[in-house]
Amino acid sequence: MIRSSDLVASAMRALRSNPMRSALTALGVIIGVASVIAMVSIGRGAQTSVQSSISSLGSNLLIVVPGAQRGAGGVRMQPGAFETLTLADADAIKREVSGVVAVAPSQRTRGQIIANGLNWNTQMEGVTPDYLAVRDWRIADGRFFEERDDRQARKVVVLGATVARELFPNESPVGQRIRVNNGMYEVIGVLESKGQSGIGQDQDDVALAPFTTVKRRISGRQRRADSVSQISIKTESESALRSAEGDVTALLRQRHRTQEGEDDFTVQNLNSIMEAATEATQTLTVMIACIAGVSLLVGGIGIMNIMLVSVTERTREIGLRKALGARKSDILQQFGLEAVALSVAGGVVGLVIGIGGAWIVTTIFSLPFALALDTAVLAIGFSAVVGVLFGAYPAWRAAQLDPIEALRRE
Amino acid sequence: MSALITARDLIKLYRMGDETVRALDGVSFEIEKGDYAAIVGPSGSGKSTLMNILGGLDTPTHGTIAIDGAEISQMDDSELAGFRNATIGFVFQSFNLLPRLTAIENVELPMIYGGVDPQQRRERAMEMLARVGLGERMTHRPTQLSGGQQQRVAIARALSGQPALILADEPTGALDTNTGKDILNLFSQLNREGATVVIVTHDLEVAEKTRRVIEMRDGHIVGDHRNDAEAA
Numbered sequence: 001m002i003r004s005s006d007l008v009a010s011a012m013r014a015l016r017s018n019p020m021r022s023a024l025t026a027l028g029v030i031i032g033v034a035s036v037i038a039m040v041s042i043g044r045g046a047q048t049s050v051q052s053s054i055s056s057l058g059s060n061l062l063i064v065v066p067g068a069q070r071g072a073g074g075v076r077m078q079p080g081a082f083e084t085l086t087l088a089d090a091d092a093i094k095r096e097v098s099g100v101v102a103v104a105p106s107q108r109t110r111g112q113i114i115a116n117g118l119n120w121n122t123q124m125e126g127v128t129p130d131y132l133a134v135r136d137w138r139i140a141d142g143r144f145f146e147e148r149d150d151r152q153a154r155k156v157v158v159l160g161a162t163v164a165r166e167l168f169p170n171e172s173p174v175g176q177r178i179r180v181n182n183g184m185y186e187v188i189g190v191l192e193s194k195g196q197s198g199i200g201q202d203q204d205d206v207a208l209a210p211f212t213t214v215k216r217r218i219s220g221r222q223r224r225a226d227s228v229s230q231i232s233i234k235t236e237s238e239s240a241l242r243s244a245e246g247d248v249t250a251l252l253r254q255r256h257r258t259q260e261g262e263d264d265f266t267v268q269n270l271n272s273i274m275e276a277a278t279e280a281t282q283t284l285t286v287m288i289a290c291i292a293g294v295s296l297l298v299g300g301i302g303i304m305n306i307m308l309v310s311v312t313e314r315t316r317e318i319g320l321r322k323a324l325g326a327r328k329s330d331i332l333q334q335f336g337l338e339a340v341a342l343s344v345a346g347g348v349v350g351l352v353i354g355i356g357g358a359w360i361v362t363t364i365f366s367l368p369f370a371l372a373l374d375t376a377v378l379a380i381g382f383s384a385v386v387g388v389l390f391g392a393y394p395a396w397r398a399a400q401l402d403p404i405e406a407l408r409r410e
Numbered sequence: 411m412s413a414l415i416t417a418r419d420l421i422k423l424y425r426m427g428d429e430t431v432r433a434l435d436g437v438s439f440e441i442e443k444g445d446y447a448a449i450v451g452p453s454g455s456g457k458s459t460l461m462n463i464l465g466g467l468d469t470p471t472h473g474t475i476a477i478d479g480a481e482i483s484q485m486d487d488s489e490l491a492g493f494r495n496a497t498i499g500f501v502f503q504s505f506n507l508l509p510r511l512t513a514i515e516n517v518e519l520p521m522i523y524g525g526v527d528p529q530q531r532r533e534r535a536m537e538m539l540a541r542v543g544l545g546e547r548m549t550h551r552p553t554q555l556s557g558g559q560q561q562r563v564a565i566a567r568a569l570s571g572q573p574a575l576i577l578a579d580e581p582t583g584a585l586d587t588n589t590g591k592d593i594l595n596l597f598s599q600l601n602r603e604g605a606t607v608v609i610v611t612h613d614l615e616v617a618e619k620t621r622r623v624i625e626m627r628d629g630h631i632v633g634d635h636r637n638d639a640e641a642a
Contacts (some may be wrong), residue, residue: 001525010522017510320506323467325495325523325571327488404467407506 002330011337014310022342025306028299029346029386030353033379035292037354038361040375043285045358045367050281052368054274056194056203058135060241061270062233062248064089083227084264089255090231097233097247099240104131105228107211109219115167115178122163123206124180126214134234142174142189150210153217155185160206161193181218185209238271245269289375296379299346300386307339307394311401318398319406332399339391340384347383351376414574414606415441415464420473422459422629433459434470435629441608441622443574446601448617449610451626458579460626461610465577466494478574495524499568501578505560507552513539513563514548520571538566542596558589565596569605576600576607582616594619 015022057063066084090105104127111124131137132144140161149156157178164173173187194203209218215225233248235241249267256264311318318331326334355371362369422434433456441447451457462468463475466482469490474483478497485493494500499520507516517535526534539548542562552560561581568576578597582590594616601607601621609620617623618637625633 002523003525003527006522006528013510316506317508320508321519321523322491323465323494323500323506324520324567325491327491327523329488330491330523404462407502 002326002333007330007333007337010334011341014334014338015341021306025303026342026346026349028302029296029343029383030299030350032292032296032299033347033350033383034354034357035295036289036379036382037351037376038357039288039292040285041355041358041369041371042361042367043281043288044370045362047278047281047285048368048370050277051274053195054270054277057270058137058232058234059270060235060238061134062235062241062245063268063270064093064231064233064248064252065266065268066229066264067266083224084256085228085231086224086226087228088226089252090228092251092255093231093233093248096251097244099235099237099244101234101236102130102134103234104128104134104232105211106131106230106232107214107219107227108229109214111180111207111218113163113167113178113180113207115173115176118167120163120166122160124214124218125206125208126211126219127208128211131208131232134232137194138192139189140192141172142187144189145208145210150212153212153215154210155183155213155217156188156209157185158189158191158208159187160191160204160208162202162204163207164190180207180209183217241269241271293382296382296386299383300343300390303339303342303387304390304394306342307335307391308397310338311335311394311398314398315401315406315409318401319403319409322401322403323407328399331401332395335395335398336388336391339395340387343383343387343391344380347380350383351380354379412443413440414443414445415439415475415477415608417475418473420460420463420470420475422456422463422468423471432629434463434473437473437626437629437631439624439631439634441606443606444601444604445622446598446607446620447609447622447624448620449608449624449626450612450614450617452612454628455626456629457610457612457626461577461579461608464575464608465498465500466490491523495520495571497574499571499573499576501561501564501568501576501581503580503583505552505557505564505584507560507563507567509552512549512551513544513555513566516552516563517567517570519567524571534570535566538570539563541569542566556589557585558592561585561589561593562596565593565600569600574606576605578607578609580611580613581609582613583611590616 064085087105090103094100094103107126109124111122113120113122128150129144129146132139139158142158144158145154145156157180159167159173167173167178168176173190176187178185178187191204191208233244235244245267252265253259253263258264321331358371359369417440418438420434420437421432424431424433437460449457449460459468463470464477466485469485470483474481476482480493480497482490482493508519511519514532514535517538518531521531521534536548539545542565544559544562544566547555547559552563555563581597582593585593597607597609598619609616611617620637622636623633624631
């Protein structure tokens, strides 16, 4: 009975004796495995990025913006052109919709901030004290404003991390005074960093001030005093989110006297947006991985092709080995092992290239680099299976050769 | 001397299209341990078929054949492979060395399938190469060796498994006359050292160098004589 070490040595020697052919044969599997790994890793990275950016907006969140959703299409991107939502709407939602934990109306506008001799143009957001809870946001330094600050329209601001860094690079901004659109404000806190949003927007490039303050002093008086540019609603659970979505829509229709199809507001459910986005990236990843998988299949066919050529070329050798005492199983194993070695070697090289490729792509597009380890194991396993599958037939052909016939072959 | 090979009523039928060819038609003989025999006959006489059966590469349609105590006519494929490995040392007309392997690796080949451990394999291969006069050329590849040297490597390979029977198929057919003589002398020497050798050939000059000549024609043994005077 042949030793397994001899079996391996024999297969390796056969592959080494024709290095160019072996390399080209393995190339098919290399490309297949590399593309599967790279595609899945990049896809996972994109998915993680989409998910984290959406969830950074806050969990169990409904956002109501003015403006209609157009048919089955996307949300209108310039909802600020409407002034259909009011503080009263926000209050009504808080009062009448069950399962709602907090409601935070907000008013957005651009603001030019001057402090410390530095200048920064950022998004000013007038919000109520509930805003932090709704957005799952935290204060990193100082404090957030309270009801009192809002009622009295105090000139206090809480800065986003980016604004704080730009205006006060070397010191804590808390307690400092800044100028916003010709008014002096006191910085009372700094927000924790949230990073980029799904569309590449810096969520930390923001300054929060009490709603009333923004309404009265910054956003200008040309707008309705009670209009809001957005209402954020946090529900107690994911299931409450679904019912709340319907309830909010119904309530606002009643208040605005609109019907389905002519709404002047849009309710966005962040969970469904996240699900849709996740599903979309997932589908895309699977699709691309399938295409890459086809190239792995083609690589397998390449191995089969070369192994069949090899069996034909080495007919005499096979005949001789059989004459010298090789069993069918010995020949089967030797040729099978050659095919498996080719494909697994291809798999390992492909893995390295795939990981490298994924790393480069995710770095260039600044996506999180998520190594698909399970996919790596799967791809190596799959390449071994490809080797067994596509090596089996040539090896079987070799094993079936009649030694008398084989030795007679020139 | 006891019989190494005992063949009884060997019949081998081949189907060639619609016709059935009787390659062997009732062949019976014995070959003693330590003998040096030639099986001669023209092509189509059945000598190649007989050699394949003797070597365990083929089985007879009818009849029995025992070699070194093993009844091989009923063996399955795997048993025959084991039998070939343990009992038969093949020498072919065209040497059949693997070009990728060195001389010593070629000699080791049967022992690999016999599961002999690498250390012992190497030692025995060196010993066998020295025995056929190639102690200086162990790491040469077949292409770096002359025809006669290649056949010596093949003979060393046949000897390496310590087989009960050396079976040579036209071993001088691809060699010039002088080299052929050297090879035949080597067989004689091995025989004197105790090996049982059977040469299958159509060349009567080769047959003369052996101690016993079995003549075949049309699937029958038509002559069986000893020429001990020459071989002695």
